[in-house]
Amino acid sequence: MMKQSLAIMKRELFYMWHDTSLRFILLIGPLLGLLFFAAIYSHQRIDQIPTAIVDLDQSSASRQVVTELKNTQDLQAAAYLDSYDELKALIQKGQVIVGIVIPAHYGQDVALHRQTQVAVMIDGTNMIYATNASSAVLTVTRTLGAEVGIQTLIAQGIQPIQAKEAYQSINFREEAWFNPTLNYAYFLVLAFALNMWQQYCMLASCMNVIGESGVRSWLQIRSSGLSLFKLFFSKSVVHLIIFMLIVLPVYFIAFKIFKLPLAVSWPVLLLFTFVFAVTLHSLGTFMSSISGNAVNASRFGMIIALPSFVISGFTWPLQAMPQWFQPIAWFFPQTWFFQGFNYLAFKNPGWLFMSHYFLILGVMAVIFYSASAMVIHWQTAARGARA
Incomplete structure (x- = not known):
């Protein structure tokens, strides 16, 4: 079983690396985004x-x-x-x-x-x-x-x-907490880069299923007797490793070189990022499973990934959105991630407060992966009945 899984992982790495456009997007895109936004907000505040x-x-x-x-x-x-x-x-x-x-x-x-x-x-x-x-x-x-x-x-x-x-008998003293200088760069630069990262990860995730079932190699894999679980589990492990390897240099440059604030420890930040990556991948896998072709899968993924940052309430407060829309925003994993990331980077409110962010993202991942498995099983059974 381990040899088969490793063979699938090597195969997936081979395909992802030899897809020039995907390789450029995943490896270079988030870093370029971070440097680009850091340059834009280098002045840190608006004056003059x-x-x-x-x-x-x-x-x-x-x-x-x-x-x-x-x-x-x-x-x-x-x-x-x-x-x-x-x-x-x-x-x-x-x-x-x-x-x-x-x-x-x-x-x-x-x-x-x-x-x-x-x-x-x-x-x-x-x-x-x-x-x-x-x-x-x-x-x-x-x-x-x-x-x-x-x-x-x-x-x-x-x-x-x-x-x-x-x-001047009454003196009102203003004091900004957690971001005392009201620095735009602290608030926006890394968030914008992570928004690009999650979009690219969603794009890659949306190829997880349709990238197999939409090509002839799918028939060879099915005839080999390899289980669907082993196939997609091995592929998913490769995707998640790549997602985390991509975000690590982004975090390093942001926190170590640009000295952006980080109130929480690195292990907690990376754990939270990994849980979100799993949830994001599960959502992309579900989009991939219900798509008829790779083009539609990419479209579905972008429909979710592109507006999710605005919907997340990071740039525009959720409380300022229409009352009827606020519950809808919480159905997106990106809302939980960017809201939680803001707390971790600036405030570190503690595990008791953050635990439900981890829990909700984990539950979402289970739901999306389960739904994907049901769709794939139904599609496979339908193909077998037609054969």
Whole structure:
């Protein structure tokens, strides 16, 4: 039995290695993806957002606002304009993301302690840019508002120290946990690379059954008396070994060279990745068993693999998805993997919390493999009846 299994494994390795396109996709694709996304997010955070300033007041108070904006790392004063129309034209052309209009009589209103309004326009077509720009502008407005409030109290006869203490009596201290610098690279780079990895693995898995039953060698294998279990078990072992060998250099480069955060131990991370690889392979095997040909198998696999990363809730929170859709997302193994991976990489909530992620993925694998076995058995019996 062992000799037959080893012979099948060697045969499968031979076929996979001599399939040039598949070899390139599996071996090079995830690594190129990791390097590609690491280069894109190498700056780690968005700052120096192009900003245009329209100062309609030209007073000392308005120039103070301009100075505060220029001293903000997240904003870059790219243009000083004279009118609202000029600002609108620059935003329409994408030359600036933020536009700030200081109204006429701003300095006078501030001096007389009257309410005044500074207009802030943000290009909302790029949500990442818009969110960061909004946060940067909010920081500046808070600082300016505090300064004006303190000056108002001083004008009313209150001592400067007392005015400052009164206006800042409540201090809200913000502190980001698990990713203190809010680094985009930490959050997205490896996840995007793993998304490519799972897509390629799904593509290979979808050839597991149809790659045999769709060629003439299937008849030779059946006539040899080799059991279906031994055949597909041996093939699956080869696939899973290759899947793990592919992801190992991706993890090594990500955690050892790029120094991405890893809160959990390596054995736990690799075990979780292996369990997901088994589940992914079982799903691909099922898709392969119900497909009439290799083209349809690839199509079915890509239909699941391509949108699964978005559905997983990694880039867009599950809680923000429609209520009726949230349970559907949990039917995908990718949802359990990417959600669990996020916990392991950043938080390490412990085995008691993570155990149900392992369990659900394991149950899914059993279900998909069992369904595949039933389909293959039915198809084999149908062929035998026709013969």
